[in-house]
Amino acid sequence: MIAGFFANFPVIASRIMAEFAFGTTELMDDGRNKVGSYITKIFGASPVAPIQEHMEICYKAAKELVTFFEYVNGDNWEKVRESREKIVRLENEADEAKKQIRMQLSQALFMPVARADLLDLVLVQDKIPNLARDVSGLVIGRQLAIPDVLQERFLTFVSRNVDAAKGARKTIRELDELYETGFRGTEVDLVRRLISELDQIENETDALQAELRRILFSIEKDLSPIDVMFLYKVIESIGDIGDMAERIGRRLELLMNH
Amino acid sequence: MEHATIYLILAGVFGLFMAWGIGANDVANAMATSIGAKALTIKQAIVIAAIFEFAGAVLAGGEVTSTIRKGMVDSSAFIGEPELLVYGMLAALLAAGTWLFIASRKGWPVSTTHSIVGAIVGFAAVGLGVDAVKWDKVGAIVASWVISPLSAGIFAFLIFTSIQKLILEQKDPFARAQKYAPIYIFLTVFLICLVTLFKGLKHVGFELTTFQAYLGSAVLAVIIAGIGRFFVQRITVDEKAEKKFHYATVEKVFAVLMVITASAMAFAHGSNDVANAIGPVAAIVSVAQSGQVLQSAPLPIWILMLGGVGIVIGLATYGRRVIATVGSHITALTPSRGFSAELAAAFTIVVASGTGMPVSTTHVLVGAVLGVGMARGISAINLGVVGRIFLSWVITVPAGACLSIVFFFILKAVLS
Numbered sequence: 209m210i211a212g213f214f215a216n217f218p219v220i221a222s223r224i225m226a227e228f229a230f231g232t233t234e235l236m237d238d239g240r241n242k243v244g245s246y247i248t249k250i251f252g253a254s255p256v257a258p259i260q261e262h263m264e265i266c267y268k269a270a271k272e273l274v275t276f277f278e279y280v281n282g283d284n285w286e287k288v289r290e291s292r293e294k295i296v297r298l299e300n301e302a303d304e305a306k307k308q309i310r311m312q313l314s315q316a317l318f319m320p321v322a323r324a325d326l327l328d329l330v331l332v333q334d335k336i337p338n339l340a341r342d343v344s345g346l347v348i349g350r351q352l353a354i355p356d357v358l359q360e361r362f363l364t365f366v367s368r369n370v371d372a373a374k375g376a377r378k379t380i381r382e383l384d385e386l387y388e389t390g391f392r393g394t395e396v397d398l399v400r401r402l403i404s405e406l407d408q409i410e411n412e413t414d415a416l417q418a419e420l421r422r423i424l425f426s427i428e429k430d431l432s433p434i435d436v437m438f439l440y441k442v443i444e445s446i447g448d449i450g451d452m453a454e455r456i457g458r459r460l461e462l463l464m465n466h
Numbered sequence: 467m468e469h470a471t472i473y474l475i476l477a478g479v480f481g482l483f484m485a486w487g488i489g490a491n492d493v494a495n496a497m498a499t500s501i502g503a504k505a506l507t508i509k510q511a512i513v514i515a516a517i518f519e520f521a522g523a524v525l526a527g528g529e530v531t532s533t534i535r536k537g538m539v540d541s542s543a544f545i546g547e548p549e550l551l552v553y554g555m556l557a558a559l560l561a562a563g564t565w566l567f568i569a570s571r572k573g574w575p576v577s578t579t580h581s582i583v584g585a586i587v588g589f590a591a592v593g594l595g596v597d598a599v600k601w602d603k604v605g606a607i608v609a610s611w612v613i614s615p616l617s618a619g620i621f622a623f624l625i626f627t628s629i630q631k632l633i634l635e636q637k638d639p640f641a642r643a644q645k646y647a648p649i650y651i652f653l654t655v656f657l658i659c660l661v662t663l664f665k666g667l668k669h670v671g672f673e674l675t676t677f678q679a680y681l682g683s684a685v686l687a688v689i690i691a692g693i694g695r696f697f698v699q700r701i702t703v704d705e706k707a708e709k710k711f712h713y714a715t716v717e718k719v720f721a722v723l724m725v726i727t728a729s730a731m732a733f734a735h736g737s738n739d740v741a742n743a744i745g746p747v748a749a750i751v752s753v754a755q756s757g758q759v760l761q762s763a764p765l766p767i768w769i770l771m772l773g774g775v776g777i778v779i780g781l782a783t784y785g786r787r788v789i790a791t792v793g794s795h796i797t798a799l800t801p802s803r804g805f806s807a808e809l810a811a812a813f814t815i816v817v818a819s820g821t822g823m824p825v826s827t828t829h830v831l832v833g834a835v836l837g838v839g840m841a842r843g844i845s846a847i848n849l850g851v852v853g854r855i856f857l858s859w860v861i862t863v864p865a866g867a868c869l870s871i872v873f874f875f876i877l878k879a880v881l882s
Binding site: 247252316317387391393394 | 495498502575626630634636637712713798799800802831832839841842843845846847848849850851852
């Protein structure tokens with residue numbers, strides 16, 4: 209146990225020295241620092257809540273895709289456009305949140321997890337709204353209708369991928385608890401369970417995706433070839449949402465195993 | 467002795483001012499973790515700080531005071547010229563006070579301990595000669611500046627790891643926390659009391675045998691643990707908070723524990739830092755009253771009380787605001803972490819006080835926070851700031867020394 213302390217010590221000590229030697233002096237100029245309040249500055253802002261908020265936005269963007277395709281199937285393009293606008297707005301929001309987190313995670317922070325791992329996690333999370341934006345863009349740009357025979361399955365496929373994103377959000381919501389326990393014990397078991405549930409959903413989306421492609425293949429001769437090309441693309445991108453959700457789980461496992 | 471009354475008045479005023487400064491500025495660092503963790507309100511923190519700072523100063527402040535007063539300078543340097551010690555100690559108080567004033571205006575993280583030690587060594591080495599300084603003792607003090615944050619870090623690491631293993635990692639953390647809370651309280655009170663009683667309360671006219679010290683500490687610890695248990699048992703699960711954060715109720719248990727460690731922290735701070743203000747005063751009073759430098763002169767209790775009163779006044783007049791500001795900026799610390807850090811820091815400081823080592827409360831506390839961080843307990847620690855805090859004494863000691871040399875020669879020219 210004490211070995212852990214000493215194993216960490218040289219690393220921390222050398223980083224402190226380096227910070228002192230090469231660090232900036234911006235902390236000296238902060239008016240807030242006066243009168244003995246220096247100790248407050250040793251606590252960096254926690255990245256936990258911002259990462260969780262980022263994930264909430266990402267999930268919202270994915271979820272909007274269900275509404276989006278319901279309107280597409282209903283041929284209500286006015287509403288489709290509204291829904292698309294909402295996705296774009298959420299994607300921008302997520303981008304902004306991502307930038308904030310990156311700025312906040314300066315090199316000089318000593319954290320219980322590797323900085324690079326946290327940045328990776330945020331990057332993967334951020335792919336979800338990007339995919340939602342790309343998919344909705346493709347569909348709206350080409351006024352791409354989903355063939356009648358596919359419609360029902362297609363919606364199931366979308367909502368299962370969104371479920372995967374929801375599962376990812378559920379694991380990310382446990383991030384504060386993981387920090388609380390120091391990434392150990394029962395809480396880790398709980399998160400591992402959530403991740404395996406998430407994997408299950410992702411497997412399902414893979415199966416749904418294969419089926420959709422098979423059906424699309426069987427009817428593609430009767431459709432416009434270019435539409436078919438884009439339909440394949442849309443299906444692939446929606447499937448990527450599930451993949452990203454699964455990768456969020458992988459990243460979280462990495463944090464826990466660190 | 468000529469001018470004895472003037473010396474006494476000057477010493478009293480400077481010493482009281484230093485103590486005021488400690489109460490106004492430094493107490494905030496000791497209490498801020500508790501407020502940041504929302505274990506105490508500002509008002510509660512002030513009351514606790516006032517009571518335990520005073521108690522710490524009077525009951526356990528004697529050893530460090532005697533180090534500051536006569537531990538670092540060789541009394542044989544003053545044979546025939548006792549007023550040199552008076553000028554020197556007045557200069558040291560002025561120098562430390564001036565440096566702290568400049569530093570706090572600039573927002574630099576400096577410590578009263580480093581200032582006063584630097585100032586005393588400064589006037590003695592230059593004003594009286596290098597041989598007048600007891601370098602072995604000064605070396606031990608400097609070593610304690612390295613050792614104390616390090617050992618606080620190790621303690622904090624161990625305490626927090628035990629909390630993880632016994633409570634946080636378990637299936638039923640709340641029930642576990644309720645079960646172990648009294649044990650942690652017992653440990654805190656027992657250790658602090660034992661160290662304090664072990665050194666004896668000689669200067670307050672109270673001496674105990676080893677057995678009595680153990681027994682007294684144990685009895686008091688059991689009583690406090692019992693009271694703590696009562697409060698911990700009354701905590702109910704807050705379903706709403708629990709939904710958002712599963713450890714919300716567990717942290718409430720630690721908030722109760724933190725009331726105890728906050729008291730311990732205030733006690734520890736009082737016991738170590740009061741000496742920075744009144745150590746020089748004690749030296750001056752002794753010379754002024756007897757007309758000579760006596761190595762064995764006892765420390766009058768009223769001087770410790772003067773220091774305690776000064777700290778409380780500082781706290782009441784100005785410290786409240788500082789505590790509020792500092793506390794509101796520490797939000798990253800939950801009670802389980804704050805408890806670990808405070809217990810480790812308080813214990814380390816009380817041990818230092820018992821052995822007469824003037825250490826920096828802030829350094830010890832930062833060391834403890836790092837220890838919790840190494841147990842993966844804190845989401846982000848700013849190493850740049852930590853580095854600046856730890857290395858501040860490299861500037862503070864020579865700055866205190868230079869100022870005190872200047873004041874020493876001025877006072878010598880003016881008063882003699």
